[in-house]
């Protein structure tokens with residue numbers, strides 16, 4: 001019996017999961033989805049495709065993917081929004097409505113009279129906007145994830161510069177430890193609001209931002225590497241966000 005919520009997660013990166021507990025948390029979360037959700041949207045970056053190491057997706061990644069693919073078998077619609085790490089799916093839109101869809105570059109959902117845009121968000125990243133194909137080419141050639149290294153290096157450098165000049169480095173998104181660059185996604189959400197969307201959900205930056213922080217119409221769906229971010233939208237179109245590992249689930 002499907003539930004009443006739209007549940008959104010992003011940036012699972014199941015190929016980076018090291019601990020058994022992460023797999024267990026995810027399987028536990030999927031039980032929750034099965035009970036509470038009518039639709040599960042995975043907002044990009046489920047894992048790297050093609051895999052960074054080896055020729056095949058690892059056995060542990062397959063375990064997580066198979067768990068995820070139970071959702072549509074159990075009555076929960078699964079929508080996959082393609083991210084940058086799995087951009088190989090970009091040219092492969094799948095529409096097996098109502099069970100499974102793969103969409104790019106974004107999904108639009110109307111709930112409670114509100115128009116909701118769900119997008120991975122790499123388009124607003126100057127590292128990926130236009131340059132991604134070059135990075136992907138280099139990656140293919142070197143078998144080395146230039147994009148991830150570049151983003152991580154850039155984030156670290158920005159944080160370092162902010163520590164040097166904290167009075168100027170304060171993020172537009174609102175948290176002192178966030179790189180100023182995150183303001184780009186907030187600005188993009190403002191433009192999309194002006195273009196007629198009532199709620200904008202981005203992922204990509206692995207930095208959760210719930211509706212309680214202004215602006216409330218912009219939510220970042222976080223990640224499942226450093227966090228276990230869950231975003232939900234109820235029937236009235238109202239979003240909430242929480243950390244799965246803090247809430248847990250007992251059936």
Ligand SMILES: [Mn+2]
Nearest residue numbers: 011045085204
């Ligand atoms: Mn990601």
